Amino acid sequence: QSVLTQPPSVSAAPGQKVTISCSGSSSNIGNNYVAWYQQLPGTAPKLLIYDNNKRPSGIPDRFSGSKSGTSATLGITGLQTGDEADYYCGTWDTSLSPFWVFGGGTKLTVL
């Protein structure tokens, strides 16, 4: 059971837009920045969004992030088949000691 809650799967057609939600609590999302990671099959997670809505260099602006209260959302526009991957939200949890918590992951299928 993951600390953060994500939908197991989402799907959309190429060129369409999709959003992935991530729900937490005041000890994690509510008081900390959220990051999003993309994990392509057989590879390591890659940072996609940090500080709720910032993109590292090289990440296209088709990817966006937002946060409100204890929830966060990843948006992907102009879907491409290469976007098929698992997406994870993550943040710090300060309930006991600052450490990382993650969502269970969302499998994106581009139909």
Added chain:
Amino acid sequence: EVQLVESGGGLVQPGGSLRLSCSASGFTFSSYWMHWVRQVPGKGLVWVSRINNDGASTSYADSVKGRFTISRDNAKNTLYLQMNSLRPDDTAVYYCAREGAEMGDYWGQGTLVTVSS
């Protein structure tokens, strides 16, 4: 270019030990906190442990506390995870990851640990 390369994974019997290493390059290793995160194949990411930049402060997930020890050698630019009393549910791919101003800005490629008789 930032690189993190894990090694040391393999097959070990229940109750056995293993030491993972994460060799860092392309950045000033001694300036960054480092983490270990594991992933059972087909499942999600689970945080395991973290260490601050000088090694004086460490934290562990409850599931590994008392069995795993994180450490680092800043002179060798290497992060370690000593895993003792291994159990079958410790079977996973183990990633090392850097914590900069951002959470998990770089990750290694992972090393597979299989605990089985």
